[in-house]
Amino acid sequence: MTIGVVGGTGGFGHGLAERLRRLGEDVLVGSRNPRDDIVSNEEATRRSTLIFLSVPPGAVEATARELAGDLAGKIVVSVASPIVFRDGRPSAEPGDRSLAEIAAEAAPEARMVAGFHTVAAKALASEGPIDEDVLICGNDAEAKAVVAALGERIVTGKAIDTGRLETARWLETLTALLLNINRNYKSETGVRITGL
Numbered sequence: 001m002t003i004g005v006v007g008g009t010g011g012f013g014h015g016l017a018e019r020l021r022r023l024g025e026d027v028l029v030g031s032r033n034p035r036d037d038i039v040s041n042e043e044a045t046r047r048s049t050l051i052f053l054s055v056p057p058g059a060v061e062a063t064a065r066e067l068a069g070d071l072a073g074k075i076v077v078s079v080a081s082p083i084v085f086r087d088g089r090p091s092a093e094p095g096d097r098s099l100a101e102i103a104a105e106a107a108p109e110a111r112m113v114a115g116f117h118t119v120a121a122k123a124l125a126s127e128g129p130i131d132e133d134v135l136i137c138g139n140d141a142e143a144k145a146v147v148a149a150l151g152e153r154i155v156t157g158k159a160i161d162t163g164r165l166e167t168a169r170w171l172e173t174l175t176a177l178l179l180n181i182n183r184n185y186k187s188e189t190g191v192r193i194t195g196l
């Protein structure tokens with residue numbers, strides 16, 4: 001399976017791509033400005049069977065719409081969070097719908113899954129194990145199972161199915177919550193769900 005990372009030059013996408021490569025996966029890093037071993041977002045999408053959409057929140061809708069034709073029928077993972085910084089403090093500014101739902105509407109034939117919002121770019125970039133769970137949601141059970149299996153190779157914990165794609169509304173705000181916790185505790189935190 002080839003995995004494409006749209007916006008793969010950013011902190012999250014780069015960390016993810018490197019970690020997936022260390023796991024032995026074939027990864028294509030996509031960018032608006034292809035160079036050396038970085039391909040265009042279109043090429044990364046076209047040549048991959050599973051695609052991470054790893055662009056800033058404000059770019060999700062337009063990027064999904066632009067790539068919609070090549071995303072059709074493929075498993076797409078939306079990782080975007082509606083983060084804003086107010087006086088240097090991380091906050092979340094969610095809309096009525098999640099970014100994942102917006103992406104799903106812009107690329108209606110993509111098999112949209114949302115997840116990994118609680119996995120930090122720094123953790124992905126580190127060489128060590130990522131001692132946390134990964135939370136994922138979506139309406140396509142088969143696509144979700146594929147992403148869950150991949151997620152459980154990335155983290156040492158479980159891939160937790162939080163439900164339908166609309167639950168991304170809550171998942172997406174968790175990134176800002178963790179950033180605030182990190183700030184208070186000078187830490188690098190993730191999430192573990194207990195009691196399952």
Ligand SMILES: NC(=O)c1ccc[n+]([C@@H]2O[C@H](COP(=O)([O-])OP(=O)(O)OC[C@H]3O[C@@H](n4cnc5c(N)ncnc54)[C@H](OP(=O)(O)O)[C@@H]3O)[C@@H](O)[C@H]2O)c1
Pocket residue numbers: 006007008009010011012013014030031032033053054055056057058059063079080081082083116117118119120121122175
């Ligand atoms: N960083 C984290 O720890 C973390 C954790 C959880 C979730 N997330 C989410 O993951 C996503 C990626 O995070 P990041 O920190 O890697 O973001 P980022 O560095 O701000 O952006 C990622 C890449 O997106 C591309 N991009 C920027 N503006 C764009 C635009 N207007 N249209 C299309 N592409 C654009 C850029 O690549 P090119 O210039 O090469 O095209 C950039 O390198 C975000 O939505 C974020 O909320 C991040």
